[in-house]
Amino acid sequence: MSNTLFRTKKVEQSIRDTEEPEHALKKSLSALDLTVFGVGVIIGTGIFVLTGTVAKNNAGPSVALAFVVAGVVCALAALCYAEFASTVPVAGSAYTFSYASLGELPAWIIGWDLVLEFALGTAVVAVGWSGYVHSLLDNAGWQMPASLGVRDGAEGFGFDILAAALVLVLTGILVLGMKLSARVTSIVVAIKVIVVLVVIIAGAFFVTADNYDPFIPEAQPVEAGAGLDSPLIQLIFGWAPSNFGVLGIFTAASVVFFAFIGFDIVATAAEETRNPQRDMPRGILGSLFICTVLYVAVSIVVTGMQHYSELSVDAPLADAFKATGHPWYAGFISFGAAVGLTTVCMILLLGQTRVFFAMSRDGLLPRFFSRVHPRFRTPHRPTVLLGVVIAVLAGFTPLTELAELVNIGTLFAFVIVALSVIILRRTRPDLPRAFRTPWVPFLPVLSVAASLWLMLNLPAETWVRFGVWMALGVVVYFLYSRSHSRLGRGEGTGPVEPAEPSGPAPR
Numbered sequence: 001m002s003n004t005l006f007r008t009k010k011v012e013q014s015i016r017d018t019e020e021p022e023h024a025l026k027k028s029l030s031a032l033d034l035t036v037f038g039v040g041v042i043i044g045t046g047i048f049v050l051t052g053t054v055a056k057n058n059a060g061p062s063v064a065l066a067f068v069v070a071g072v073v074c075a076l077a078a079l080c081y082a083e084f085a086s087t088v089p090v091a092g093s094a095y096t097f098s099y100a101s102l103g104e105l106p107a108w109i110i111g112w113d114l115v116l117e118f119a120l121g122t123a124v125v126a127v128g129w130s131g132y133v134h135s136l137l138d139n140a141g142w143q144m145p146a147s148l149g150v151r152d153g154a155e156g157f158g159f160d161i162l163a164a165a166l167v168l169v170l171t172g173i174l175v176l177g178m179k180l181s182a183r184v185t186s187i188v189v190a191i192k193v194i195v196v197l198v199v200i201i202a203g204a205f206f207v208t209a210d211n212y213d214p215f216i217p218e219a220q221p222v223e224a225g226a227g228l229d230s231p232l233i234q235l236i237f238g239w240a241p242s243n244f245g246v247l248g249i250f251t252a253a254s255v256v257f258f259a260f261i262g263f264d265i266v267a268t269a270a271e272e273t274r275n276p277q278r279d280m281p282r283g284i285l286g287s288l289f290i291c292t293v294l295y296v297a298v299s300i301v302v303t304g305m306q307h308y309s310e311l312s313v314d315a316p317l318a319d320a321f322k323a324t325g326h327p328w329y330a331g332f333i334s335f336g337a338a339v340g341l342t343t344v345c346m347i348l349l350l351g352q353t354r355v356f357f358a359m360s361r362d363g364l365l366p367r368f369f370s371r372v373h374p375r376f377r378t379p380h381r382p383t384v385l386l387g388v389v390i391a392v393l394a395g396f397t398p399l400t401e402l403a404e405l406v407n408i409g410t411l412f413a414f415v416i417v418a419l420s421v422i423i424l425r426r427t428r429p430d431l432p433r434a435f436r437t438p439w440v441p442f443l444p445v446l447s448v449a450a451s452l453w454l455m456l457n458l459p460a461e462t463w464v465r466f467g468v469w470m471a472l473g474v475v476v477y478f479l480y481s482r483s484h485s486r487l488g489r490g491e492g493t494g495p496v497e498p499a500e501p502s503g504p505a506p507r
Contacts, residue, residue, distance in 0.1 A: 001400040002075065004094045004482070004488060005103065005104060005105040005106070005412055005482075006103030006104065006105060006106070007103055007104050007487055007488070008099065008100060008102070008103050008104070009099045009100055009239040009362070009487050010106075011087070011424075011428065011431060011475065012101070013087050013089060014090045014099070014100060014462075015072035015088070015089070015090060017090070017361055017362075018090055018147075018204075018271050019451075021240065022115045022259050022371050022372065023361050023370050023371065023372060024372065024377070025157045025178075025271050025272045025372060025377060025378070025379070026177070026179075026376075026377035026378070027271075027273060027274050028176060028177075028178050028179045028182070028270055028272060028274065029182060029272050029273045029274065029279070029280060029365065030273075030274060030275075031271055031278070031279035031282040031283050031286070032093065033182040033186070033283075034266050034269065034279055034280065034282070034283025034284070034286075034287070034360055035271065035282065035283045035286040035287045035290070036182065036185055036186050036189050036287075037182070037265070037266055037269065037283070037287070037347050037350075037481075038262070038263050038265075038266045038283055038286070038287020038288065038290075038291070038436060039184060039189055039193065039287045039298050039349040040185045040192070040343035040346075040347055041194055041262035041263070041265055041343065041344050041348065042187065042188075042259070042260055042262045042263055042287060042288070042343065043193070043196065043291055043340055043344075044125065044128075044259075044260075044262075044337070044340050044341055046256075046259035047259065047294065047295060047298050047340075048199075048298075048317045048318070048333050048336070048337050048388075049315065049316065049317070050256055050304075050370050051063060051256075051295065051299040051317065052297050052311045052312070052313075052316020052317055053301045053311075053313050053316055054066065054252045054255050054256050055299065055302065055303050055308045055311060055316070056308055056309065056311040056312075056316065057152070057243065057246070057313075058215040058248055058251050058252035058255060059216075059217075059244060059246075059248045059249055059251070060214065060215070060216065060242075060244055060245050060303070061211070061212045061214075061215045061216075061254055061300075061303040061304075061308060062215055062216045062217075062248070062249050062252075062465060063256070063299045063303065064296050064303075065249050065306075066249050066250075066252035066253040066255075066256050067253075067256055067259075067292065067295045067296045067299055068292070068296060069249065069250060069253035070253045070254075070256050070257040070259070070260055071291075071292035071295075071449075072259065073253070073257060073451075073454070074257070074288055074449040075285070075288060076418075076443060076444075076446055076447035076450060077264070077414040077417065077418065077447050077451065078263060078264075078284050078285055078286075078288050078420045078445075078489075079437045079438065079443060079447075080414075080417045080418045080420075080437050080444055080447055081093075081264055081266075081267045081417055081497075082280060082281035082284050082285060082435050083098055083281075083421055083433060083435050083436055083437040084097040084267070084277065084417060084420065084421060084424075085104060085266075085270045085280040085281075085284065086150065086270075086276055086277045086280045086281055086433070086435045087424075087431055087432070087433050087434070087435075088270070089102055089206055089269060089270040089271055089273065089276035089280070089303070090210060090271050090288075090358065091268060091269075091271040091272070091354040091355075091357055092111070092268065092354060092355050092357075092358030092359070093113035093114065093116060093264060093265070093267040093270075093351070093354070093355060093413070094111075094267075094413040094416050094417050094420075095107055095110050095114060095355050095359060096263070096358055097417055097420045097424075098110050098416050098417075098420050099362070100420070100424060100428075101417070101419075101420040101421065101423040101427065102419070102420060104364075104482075104487060104488070105208060105477065105487060106416070108359075108461040108473065108477045108481055109470060109473060109474070109477075109505065110412070110413060110416045111202060111355055111358075111359045111364070111399045111472075112469070112470070112473030112476070112477075113409045113412055113413065113469075113470065114351070114352070114355045114409065114413060115352060115355060115356060115434075116409055116469050117335075117406050117409030117410055117413070118138045118265075118349070118355065119270055119352055119386065119389070119390055119393070120346045120406050121128045121231060121261075121406040122167065122181050122345055122348040122352065122390050122394075123163075123167075123390050123397070124166050124339075124343050124394045124406065125344045125345045125348060126163040126164075126166050126345050126390070126394040127160060127163045127346060127394055128408075129162070129163065129166055129341035129342065130160050130162040130163040130166070130342055130394075131411040132338035132341065133332055133335055133338055133339050134162070136331070136334055138337065139237040144161075145164075147159070147382060148160070148426075150220055151474070158246060159395045159396060160394060161360075161395065161398075163391075163394040163395055164391040164392065164395035164494060165391075166342070166345060166386070166394075167349070167387055167390050167391040167394055168327065168387060168391050169344065169389075169391065170342075170345055170349055170387070171349065171383055171384060171386075171387025171388075172393075173346065173383065174346065174349060174350055174353065174383050174387075175373065175376060175378055175380045175383050176378070177220045177376045177377070177378055178269070178272050178378065179302070180308070181346065181350065184343075184346070185343050185346065185347065188342050188343045188378075189337055189343055190335060191339050192339050192343070193294075193305060194250075195332065195333070195335065195336030195339070196294055196298065198268065198332070199298065199301070199329065199332075199333060199336070200294075200297045200301055200316065200384070201260040201465070202206050202321075202326075203301035203302065203305050203320070203321070204301055204304075205302030205311075206304075206305045206321075206324040206326070207301065208304060208305070210303075210307075211304050211305070211306065211307045211308070213291070214301065214504075215477055216243060216244070216245065216246065216248075217244040217245070217248075217308070218243050218245060219244050219245025219246070219247060219248060219393070220241050220242060220243045220248075221243075221247070221334065222240045222242060222243055223241070225289050227460075228459065228460045228461040229459050229460075229461055229462065230459060230460060231456065231457045231458060231459060231460070231462045232455075232456050232457075232458060232459070232463055233456040233457060235460050236395070236456075236505040238347075245438050249301055252505055254453070254454050255453055255456045256295070259295060259373040260291065260292075260295075261407065261410045262344070262347070262348070262405065262418075263287055263291075263350065264283060264284075264410065264413060264414070264458065265285065265347055265351035266280070266283050266284045267284065268350065268351040268355060269350070269354065270305070271354075277435070278434065279436030280435070281435040298317070300315050302316060302320050304426040305320040305321070305323070305324055306319075306320040306323050311325070312414065314331070315325065316335075318333045318334070318391040319329035321502040328494075329492040333505060346389045346452070348473030349383075349387065349390065350388070352386055353379055353382050354382045355461045356369060356379075356382040356386060357369065357370055357379035357382050360382065362486055362487065363481075363484045363486035363487075363489070364477075364484065365481070365484055365490070368381065369381045369385070369497065373384040390419055396429075405451055407458060407462075408458050408462050408463070408466050409466070411449075411451045411452075411454055411455045412455070412466075414448075414451040415447075415448050415451050415452065418444035418445070418448045419444065420445045421437055421440060422440060422441045422444050422445070425440055425441075427501070446460040447496045455471075
């Protein structure tokens with residue numbers, strides 16, 4: 001039985017599956033498109049909120065160093081993703097990578113995990129976008145009925161019409177084609193980056209050097225908790241991290257890390273990239289570098305405009321401008337956040353549909369969902385299905401408590417991809433690799449350790465919910481997926497030619 005649970009799918013077969021006319025996605029993306037996708041999903045409300053919040057509660061002005069630390073941790077995972085996405089340019093990201101190295105059951109588990117991560121992420125972001133739009137409408141004197149507003153904290157029956165509408169509109173754009181999606185994303189990301197740059201440049205004129213003193217505040221120990229809302233590492237070892245001081249930088253890094261979540265979604269578009277061997281590493285690493293620079297710049301500005309101890313928690317950057325006598329920027333920041341969340345929502349939905357599509361093409365989910373649209377060459381069936389489900393979820397459900405499941409799911413995927421790089425290097429050293437992760441196995445092992453450390457800092461309650469979802473996934477696998485697997489049935493497993501890079505050979 002263990003042989004069937006851990007049967008692996010050859011890389012050559014995965015690539016050959018992408019050439020089946022009814023199940024082939026259109027290759028239309030460039031390195032610039034991928035970089036825009038990465039920046040579009042990483043830069044969200046975190047840049048306007050998280051920077052000041054963590055500075056006030058965890059690190060002071062040294063939050064800039066925390067972003068550097070978090071960026072390095074993400075870079076470790078990004079290097080592993082870059083090798084896999086360029087070597088196995090197939091939709092599905094971590095699911096496809098683990099199918100080629102760890103086996104079918106681990107691949108199903110990570111795919112099941114990604115479906116939850118992207119679904120909840122899309123819904124949570126859509127609700128956040130709705131909140132910003134409601135705020136902008138209120139500022140303009142237009143008020144919508146409470147029953148059609150955000151459901152967090154609301155009483156009685158209601159439906160968040162704006163959140164649901166956003167998801168449905170973006171679903172339609174994704175169905176119409178990846179190039180259209182890339183163009184829309186490029187326009188919105190350009191607006192978002194302009195807003196961020198204006199905030200950085202304008203804020204720089206209001207910086208006071210005294211606010212950086214001390215740059216690393218004196219350490220303050222944190223009392224360990226005992227409930228399920230406490231980090232798992234506290235419940236296991238009775239150890240609580242400290243705020244401020246040198247160790248506070250690493251505590252802050254475990255918080256601001258989640259502002260980087262999303263770069264891995266770039267890997268889900270590998271199959272739709274014209275030259276994945278060259279462009280996937282550029283898109284993944286380029287977007288991560290750009291976002292790290294922007295995060296560090298914003299954190300330096302906000303802690304220079306107002307002393308970290310006086311920063312607000314809800315809207316630190318906007319309130320910092322108010323404190324310097326420039327309240328107009330608060331509305332400008334809200335506009336930037338609302339625009340930015342549009343692309344975050346769309347790219348999360350894109351990532352989920354591609355994972356769902358890949359699992360369906362392998363038979364682990366109904367094959368009905370793996371047929372592409374004859375004209376647009378997009379996986380329209382899973383896109384419409386998931387778009388409607390998420391729209392309903394976003395409309396009816398307050399999702400604040402579920403948001404952390406997105407974080408643990410992403411970190412779990414990081415661990416799987418890093419391990420897969422090590423395994424595939426040993427089992428398939430013959431594969432042509434246009435990009436090679438340096439210092440294997442040291443760097444992937446370091447990536448695993450960093451990801452596990454951050455997972456241990458998540459609340460125990462999040463681990464419980466994650467475990468329940470994973471257990472449900474195992475049940476579904478044994479009841480349906482294992483018996484319907486194309487690999488298990490021997491479909492399309494005949495002789496295959498050695499894997500060759502798809503697209504122009506790298507120079």
